[in-house]
Amino acid sequence: MNNAKKHIVLETKNLTIGYQQKKVKKIIASDVNISVEKGKFVALIGKNGIGKSTLIRTVSKVQHQLSGTVFLNKKELSTYTNKELATNLSLVLTERLPESQLTVFELIALGRQPYTNWVDKLSENDLKKINKAIQLTEVGHLKESRFYELSDGQLQRVLIARALAQDTDVIILDEPTAHLDMHHTFKIFQLLKNLVDTTQKTIIISTHQINLAIEIVDELIIMNSNEVINGDKNELIAQNKLENLFPEEILTFNKKLQQFTISKNN
Amino acid sequence: MSLHKTYTKQFILLLILVVILFFLNISFGSVSIPFKDIFAVFIGDETIKESWQTIILNFRLPKAITAMLVGSGLSISGLLMQTLFRNPLAGPFVLGISSGASLGVALLILGTSFFGSFTFLTYTNWSIAIASSLGSFLVLSAVIFAANKVRNTMSILIIGLMFGSFTAAIISVLSYFSEAQQIQQYVFWSFGSLGNLSWDELSIFILIYLLGFAGVFAIIKPLNSFLLGEKYAKSLGINIKQSRIIILVITSLLTGVITAFSGPIAFIGLAVPHIAKLIFTTSNHKILIPATAITGAIVLLICDIIAQVPTSEYTLPINAITSLFGAPVVIWLLIRKKKLYV
Numbered sequence: 001m002n003n004a005k006k007h008i009v010l011e012t013k014n015l016t017i018g019y020q021q022k023k024v025k026k027i028i029a030s031d032v033n034i035s036v037e038k039g040k041f042v043a044l045i046g047k048n049g050i051g052k053s054t055l056i057r058t059v060s061k062v063q064h065q066l067s068g069t070v071f072l073n074k075k076e077l078s079t080y081t082n083k084e085l086a087t088n089l090s091l092v093l094t095e096r097l098p099e100s101q102l103t104v105f106e107l108i109a110l111g112r113q114p115y116t117n118w119v120d121k122l123s124e125n126d127l128k129k130i131n132k133a134i135q136l137t138e139v140g141h142l143k144e145s146r147f148y149e150l151s152d153g154q155l156q157r158v159l160i161a162r163a164l165a166q167d168t169d170v171i172i173l174d175e176p177t178a179h180l181d182m183h184h185t186f187k188i189f190q191l192l193k194n195l196v197d198t199t200q201k202t203i204i205i206s207t208h209q210i211n212l213a214i215e216i217v218d219e220l221i222i223m224n225s226n227e228v229i230n231g232d233k234n235e236l237i238a239q240n241k242l243e244n245l246f247p248e249e250i251l252t253f254n255k256k257l258q259q260f261t262i263s264k265n266n
Numbered sequence: 267m268s269l270h271k272t273y274t275k276q277f278i279l280l281l282i283l284v285v286i287l288f289f290l291n292i293s294f295g296s297v298s299i300p301f302k303d304i305f306a307v308f309i310g311d312e313t314i315k316e317s318w319q320t321i322i323l324n325f326r327l328p329k330a331i332t333a334m335l336v337g338s339g340l341s342i343s344g345l346l347m348q349t350l351f352r353n354p355l356a357g358p359f360v361l362g363i364s365s366g367a368s369l370g371v372a373l374l375i376l377g378t379s380f381f382g383s384f385t386f387l388t389y390t391n392w393s394i395a396i397a398s399s400l401g402s403f404l405v406l407s408a409v410i411f412a413a414n415k416v417r418n419t420m421s422i423l424i425i426g427l428m429f430g431s432f433t434a435a436i437i438s439v440l441s442y443f444s445e446a447q448q449i450q451q452y453v454f455w456s457f458g459s460l461g462n463l464s465w466d467e468l469s470i471f472i473l474i475y476l477l478g479f480a481g482v483f484a485i486i487k488p489l490n491s492f493l494l495g496e497k498y499a500k501s502l503g504i505n506i507k508q509s510r511i512i513i514l515v516i517t518s519l520l521t522g523v524i525t526a527f528s529g530p531i532a533f534i535g536l537a538v539p540h541i542a543k544l545i546f547t548t549s550n551h552k553i554l555i556p557a558t559a560i561t562g563a564i565v566l567l568i569c570d571i572i573a574q575v576p577t578s579e580y581t582l583p584i585n586a587i588t589s590l591f592g593a594p595v596v597i598w599l600l601i602r603k604k605k606l607y608v
Contacts, residue, residue, distance in 0.1 A: 082503045083503035086501060091501045097495060097498075102493055106549075111502070113490075118484065119483075119486055
């Protein structure tokens with residue numbers, strides 16, 4: 001690989017992820033070496049329980065790695081302070097928000113916290129970023145609504161707007177389409193693709209919408225039980241890297257269609 | 267955070283209400299004093315009856331100020347706890363502060379049966395305040411120590427409740443072995459009281475109160491970020507553990523000093539933040555903190571006026587009034603609005 005002219009924003013070196021319980025290490029995945037370029041739309045895929053969330057938590061410093069290193073913008077992740085990290089990496093999580101009376105605008109504005117002063121006063125620049133985020137995610141008409149009044153699809157767009165307002169190079173989304181129907185799932189993928197194209201940010205999602213991901217994203221991170229690989233989706237397909245994602249007898253990867261299909265002999 | 271709404275109207279109305287209630291509060295009591303004479307005393311008119319001057323300056327004025335401090339302090343503490351635990355049912359006493367204070371006072375008053383020879387202290391305001399502070403401080407240190415050990419914020423809530431049950435049990439045991447007279451004294455303390463504070467005591471009260479209140483404004487930002495949950499707060503650059511400890515320390519400072527001087531006053535801390543949230547319909551702490559403080563002052567001034575039973579010579583225990591008056595209000599609010607927010 002020729003890394004010289006590529007702008008790598010996120011990279012892991014010999015990363016081992018998992019949990020440390022007292023003196024026992026529970027290793028989820030080891031020798032994880034992935035690198036993600038600036039301005040790419042990346043999907044992290046793998047079956048349930050393989051460790052996608054653990055990997056996401058580790059590269060976003062929510063959880064410590066067991067060994068190895070994570071680099072964010074060429075700097076070791078462990079050397080980032082919370083505040084510094086907040087200006088480089090933003091998150092969209094799956095957990096429900098606590099019940100409060102926040103309006104959509106206020107929720108998105110919270111994305112500016114790493115930049116605001118001690119009483120959270122919004123500067124001209126903060127407002128510009130917030131309005132830009134609102135415009136890009138097309139949630140302007142919802143600005144005054146309370147977030148609990150929104151549909152799941154609308155709320156997801158608002159949470160993405162909040163991450164955008166945080167103005168970071170990398171945005172990581174944990175299963176952003178988990179509660180959405182086909183139509184809204186597609187719209188979220190489309191929105192994220194557009195954001196990558198217009199803002200040159202790097203967006204990494206974990207998802208179970210594999211067929212859709214293969215169609216839309218630029219790169220894949222594939223988590224199998226024995227290895228974690230990443231790269232351009234077409235290269236990975238050519239190398240037959242998707243074949244082992246699921247047990248073969250039910251779902252198989254159809255290379256011609258570039259989709260997973262139900263096994264014929266089932 | 268929000269640019270669109272201004273809350274000036276609500277704030278002005280509430281402030282006017284505070285002023286009116288403040289004078290009403292001073293005017294009511296076993297002796298009714300007309301407004302114009304209260305003003306006259308305030309501006310130093312010496313022609314007013316001397317007994318009235320004494321009543322106003324040495325009894326009712328400190329009591330009205332105490333009522334406002336207790337009301338706003340407990341309410342803010344409740345707001346902080348509701349936001350920290352993201353639980354609308356949290357109040358200032360979930361951390362076991364009141365149980366700690368009760369334990370301290372119980373040991374002082376009831377403990378004589380056990381450690382008779384040690385209780386050289388008499389039951390002055392000061393000795394009770396000290397016993398109560400020591401008690402809250404000890405229980406709170408234990409809770410903060412535990413808070414540092416556990417990751418989950420909800421566990422702190424449960425630990426606080428456990429400390430509450432534990433101290434309640436000790437107090438039961440103490441009461442079982444105590445004389446009726448001592449039990450009565452303890453029960454009187456637990457009724458709560460806003461009066462009886464001299465200016466000396468009040469100035470210490472005000473000092474600690476201001477210290478806590480100033481701290482609250484320093485944590486507006488973490489409080490707002492907690493509205494998204496701890497994971498988002500952390501991803502916004504907030505130091506969760508540090509903010510948590512600051513919130514706990516401020517709450518304990520405010521509730522600790524209030525309980526020390528006025529007894530365990532129930533309900534205000536839980537209910538008032540919800541009243542403020544309903545009036546101001548916001549979750550932004552920049553608005554909610556002053557709003558809750560003013561609403562708290564208003565509610566306790568009203569409760570104290572009711573406790574005076576105007577035109578009679580009786581004074582009812584403030585702790586009973588806050589719940590008698592407050593519980594129906596919250597039930598009514600819930601039925602009308604159907605929802606409580608963090």
